[in-house]
Amino acid sequence: MARFENLSLRPSSLSQVVGQDLIVNALAKGLAQDNIPPAFLFYGIRGVGKTTLARILACSFACTNPVNGEACGTCRSCKIFKTGSHLDVLELDAASRTGVDDVREIISACQYTPVIGRNKVFIIDEIHMLSKSAFNALLKTLEEPPTHVKFIFATTEVNKVPDTVMSRCLAYNLRPLPLSVLSKHLMSIAEKDVFMLSQDASELIADEAGGSVRDALSLLKQAVLLSRNVTAEVVTSIVGSANPRDIKNLLKLITDGKVYDASICVKGMLSEGADAVSVYKQLQKELYSQIIETVSKNDKGVLTRLLYLWQILLKQSENINSATYPDCVLGAVVIMLAHAADFPDIRAIINNTNLNKSVIDDVLTQFPKSIVIPVE
Numbered sequence: 001m002a003r004f005e006n007l008s009l010r011p012s013s014l015s016q017v018v019g020q021d022l023i024v025n026a027l028a029k030g031l032a033q034d035n036i037p038p039a040f041l042f043y044g045i046r047g048v049g050k051t052t053l054a055r056i057l058a059c060s061f062a063c064t065n066p067v068n069g070e071a072c073g074t075c076r077s078c079k080i081f082k083t084g085s086h087l088d089v090l091e092l093d094a095a096s097r098t099g100v101d102d103v104r105e106i107i108s109a110c111q112y113t114p115v116i117g118r119n120k121v122f123i124i125d126e127i128h129m130l131s132k133s134a135f136n137a138l139l140k141t142l143e144e145p146p147t148h149v150k151f152i153f154a155t156t157e158v159n160k161v162p163d164t165v166m167s168r169c170l171a172y173n174l175r176p177l178p179l180s181v182l183s184k185h186l187m188s189i190a191e192k193d194v195f196m197l198s199q200d201a202s203e204l205i206a207d208e209a210g211g212s213v214r215d216a217l218s219l220l221k222q223a224v225l226l227s228r229n230v231t232a233e234v235v236t237s238i239v240g241s242a243n244p245r246d247i248k249n250l251l252k253l254i255t256d257g258k259v260y261d262a263s264i265c266v267k268g269m270l271s272e273g274a275d276a277v278s279v280y281k282q283l284q285k286e287l288y289s290q291i292i293e294t295v296s297k298n299d300k301g302v303l304t305r306l307l308y309l310w311q312i313l314l315k316q317s318e319n320i321n322s323a324t325y326p327d328c329v330l331g332a333v334v335i336m337l338a339h340a341a342d343f344p345d346i347r348a349i350i351n352n353t354n355l356n357k358s359v360i361d362d363v364l365t366q367f368p369k370s371i372v373i374p375v376e
């Protein structure tokens with residue numbers, strides 16, 4: 001029988017929240033000092049902990065016996081909060097309830113003192129979806145909120161939240177989790193829930209999730225359902241991405257100019273179930289990492305060549321996205337790249353001939369632009 005206890009668990013205290021250390025520390029400090037503003041706003045991409053933090057705060061604000069400002073977990077308010085039917089904590093999804101009447105309902109509820117908890121708490125998710133009149137109605141209450149009322153807003157599109165509302169909130173930007181943090185988190189879940197997860201597989205999931213914990217956990221669940229020994233191959237079969245180790249190897253073959261080997265390497269990835277468009281994106285990312293690494297080493301010769309490969313990849317990316325046969329486009333581009341990596345630098349050769357500039361320019365026009373490496 002599979003055990004997914006930790007895989008399915010949403011953090012219920014600040015100390016369990018992963019990857020948002022600065023924000024968690026600031027919130028813990030504010031709670032401990034009872035320095036609580038009337039409104040909070042959490043913003044960032046999906047699955048980085050906005051709703052989780054909103055619920056942790058809501059439970060703490062409602063708790064009648066807080067410990068260092070945080071929910072005690074045992075009082076009546078905390079127990080009822082866990083059931084999801086706390087009369088003083090109201091959650092509104094602005095994506096489905098955008099109108100002024102929905103907000104008026106909240107405003108009129110603000111007048112009453114809490115029934116079970118210490119405060120009344122209103123969580124409004126995707127607040128950017130509220131209509132203009134709804135925002136205006138909310139603003140009046142935000143300007144002079146009753147002391148027993150707290151607002152917690154969350155949004156994925158902070159640029160759509162009016163400045164007037166923003167300025168009334170303590171706003172926190174929840175950033176996507178770094179790959180290493182997310183991967184480590186997945187490894188710790190595997191350990192607790194007793195299933196195997198290889199380092200490659202956890203990195204592949206973290207990378208695919210783009211820093212979103214929710215997306216990463218969802219992928220991990222799918223993988224564990226397929227096999228309790230989650231390898232990079234298992235993840236590849238779900239997401240279509242190739243093993244990061246194979247991508248590194250492919251780029252090495254390309255930059256070494258090994259056209260045939262690079263071509264075979266791509267063929268192998270595709271036959272193992274990797275998706276051509278995903279591989280293309282992974283290759284772009286890997287090349288970018290290598291460019292950044294080369295910049296730090298200040299190796300101008302290598303950098304020029306890598307940037308040249310980057311230009312080719314960028315130029316062809318539209319083609320792969322719209323291709324009827326993306327596998328063929330990927331294969332052809334890899335051959336093109338490996339060939340290009342091996343081209344002599346025509347400009348450098350001609351420059352060494354001591355010809356004057358107009359003659360050099362004239363000679364260069366005789367070559368297709370794609371094989372003249374751009375000037376540094």
Ligand SMILES: [Zn+2]
Nearest residue numbers: 063072075078
């Ligand atoms: Zn409590």
